[in-house]
Amino acid sequence: MPHPEQPYLDLMAQVLGRGDERLDRTGVGTRSLFGAMLRFDLADGAAPILTTKRVYWKTAVKEMLWFLTGGTNIQPLLRDNVRIWTDWPLDAYRRETGEEIAQEEFERRIVTDDDFAARWGELGPVYGKQWRRWLGADGREYDQIAELVRTLRENPTSRRMLFHAWNVPELGAMALPPCHMVYQYHVASGGRLNCLLYQRSVDLLLGAPFNFVGAAALQLMLAQQAGLTPGELVWVGGDVHLYLNHLEQAREQLRRPPRTVPRMRLTRRPDTIDGYAIGDFAVEGYDPHGPIKADVAV
Template identity: 60%
Template sequence: MASVPVQTDSRTDPDHWEWQYLDLMRRIWEQGSERQDRTGVGTRSIMGTMLRFDLAGGAMPLVTTKRVYWKTATRELLWFLTGKTNIRPLVLQGVKIWNEWPHANYVRETGEEIALDDFVARIAEDQEFAARWGDLGPVYGKQWVDWPTYEPVGDGTYRQGQGVNQVAEVVRSLKENPGSRRHIIEGWNVAELDSMALPPCHKTYQFQIGEGRLNLVLYQRSCDVALGLPFNLWSAAALLRMMAQQTGYEPGELVWMGGDTHLYLNHAHLVEEQLSRVPEGAPVLELARTPDSIFDYRIEDFVVSGYAPQAPIAAPVAV
């Protein structure tokens, strides 16, 4: 297997958490199996991975060897918590990370070769157009706060019941039954996968309380290490911090577990550049206030200090 040469790292701070991330990237690129995938781009992949981060003292797993737009990731997380599935609220905030999927769907269904930027501008300007073409189906937030239920009518048929707010239920159970092993938020709704623009990648969140600290295991079935994982780590850690604040515990450890963990073949330049860099700095997150509920956070509540990232590295998104 051909591989991109990478610079041997100079570990001026061998205990920096980010070496876990860079070592994973290097291992995938040098040892991963090369395979075709849904996008047609091709990947190098390994199966079954783990990263661990201690969030004590406000520490956050925010990648420093390239700029990560943590406010964008936070806005997406807050959007998930609304249960909304249309990209328009994100577009109006300048968040672009979901635009390619509805754009590709529009081009496929209409045959109109509209440029992505023009499509997004129309989503922002035209509410009716956004309602028709901007929806992603029942993705993450819908499952998190409104998991569908069905109840028997009595004649052998069923009607839709009240949705389950998994996030609210976990907050309640952490307060009322801290020793439970059922503090879980699940996104993988088998019955609705075909209706989603993209089935959930980060799919299962399990919280646990130990020694007065709130811990979180996130299982991710599919992970784009170059573009997706830095966002996923930040968002999971931010959610853990929010849940800890809402339930009165100190933030503990984030354990990230990956299934198919991969790098896209057209990200060679990103891999080569990022593996030549050395992590530095210790970003810290302060939550500026304690909202009344997990659903009341605003972007202004997230204050980051100590983050001086190296230059961004652009790479295409595989759709």
Template identity: 60%
Template sequence: MTTATLDAAPAATCANPHWEHQYLDLMRRIWTQGDERVDRTGVGTRSLFGATIRFDLSGGAMPLLTTKRVYWKTATRELLWFLTGDTNIRALCAQGVEIWTDWPLDRYRRETGEAIERKDFSARIVADEAFAREWGDLGPVYGKQWVDWPTYEPAGEEGLFRRGPGVNQIAQVLESLKSNPGSRRHIIEGWNVAELPAMALPPCHKTYQFHVSDGKLSCLLYQRSCDLGLGFAFNMWSLALLTRMMAQQCNLEPGEAVWTGGDVHLYLNHGSLVEEQLSRTPSGEARMTILRRPESVFDYRIEDFDVSGYAPQGHIAAPVAV
């Protein structure tokens, strides 16, 4: 598909626009007008700075892309893992989820020189607890900051400090939503500057702000860096899912999921993905039912979520830049 073809591709119609046209229009703009940049991975990207996509969560609607298959159960397992505060990939690998495996695997290969395959590395992480402790930890990534943000308190002698109790931001925001819904401080933050060097990957989806209006809970996510071709689909799903879970726990209806990206990019080696996806037309709508209300937001299980009406077009494979 040529640039001219991409420029001529149909945009959203005014009659009944499918939400996904926001995504496809952004993809087209990046690919045809984006600034070509050398990035951390060395692969190179085309990038735009500053973008917003909005999705109405009413009626059980969920933002699953239809122009390619999105593995929503994998994204859900990741979100539930975040809420445990765990930072080791072992629990994910045990569920067949390998979206975080590439970073520990890359470190293992570099430091040992062993050219182990990913599936074999994941299997060893699951089978060998000591191996998982040594090689499977990602550092204080998302979940650690969400439910156990570190604090420090004076240790009695001048200039000495010891670890204090961790801050559970999720629990704090839930309480503030219930007790003071009009607050402008319903924020969950992942960007802990002091701990960034210890993280396998600094948080991309970094700041969540919740907002209550007319009995509905909305959430705006600020994402500093977004791989639109691969990562966005999971990020948008997780934003909507977390909003629904928080809304249920607060006896509120879901409102809007508002996604805002800083550096939004497409990798230069994703050309075939871009061309294939932009040739497709969005159709249909996924809806989700939460089958029970757990005692807390930390008690949801994968079996609690039922998705209906999702009929995506085929999966589009593309390499991940580590």
């Protein structure tokens, strides 16, 4: 039976071997395929945390927990030692002020200066805003996550259990329009909670491994809140790409054999979906190859 990580590696090899070479928004350029699907079985605690390179799974889970707060400012992320969103506000600061500030100094000011953070740490109405405070045409705000939890509990056969972040009127105000944009849920016989995640744009080397972990963590939380068990995570990618400055790193990853699949579990059950913290997640049996460094394309 193939290793659960192998389809991801096969997809990476396909992008390397026959991807369409394209110019892109960042100016870096990509090698891209359109349309892909991966399936991960989360039963028995199996977690889609890649082993062919170290994935900093706590960072991915912390990001997901931040999304669930509805937050849109990077200050709480930086205070929690999560730096994966710094590039976009840092780039905006440098462009607008002309100051070539170092990233460490920019992050220090965000953490220590609330006024500076309010002005320069804001990402606009990104994921958390749309998930928890979607602004409707009627002027009301809608909490898509709360409604999802309610429906999972009360009407688990519904085909309307989903949330998304592609709020067209607010796209222009976002530092980065949503990439992982639609999550749909399905409860199978026996109470297994499945998820289908559609991601319109996929940085296969850097972004996708975090997206797998974040989606799995959310699936565990939702299942627990609704009295269900985790089932399958189905990931669907639109524009699936490797940046041209990531090709050698991808080749290095493909040379590494996958290792034993790790397990992820929740250590307690909070009263609500809003009650989880990073300490509630335990990962066991994770023994990956070393990290692979690559630059983020902004």
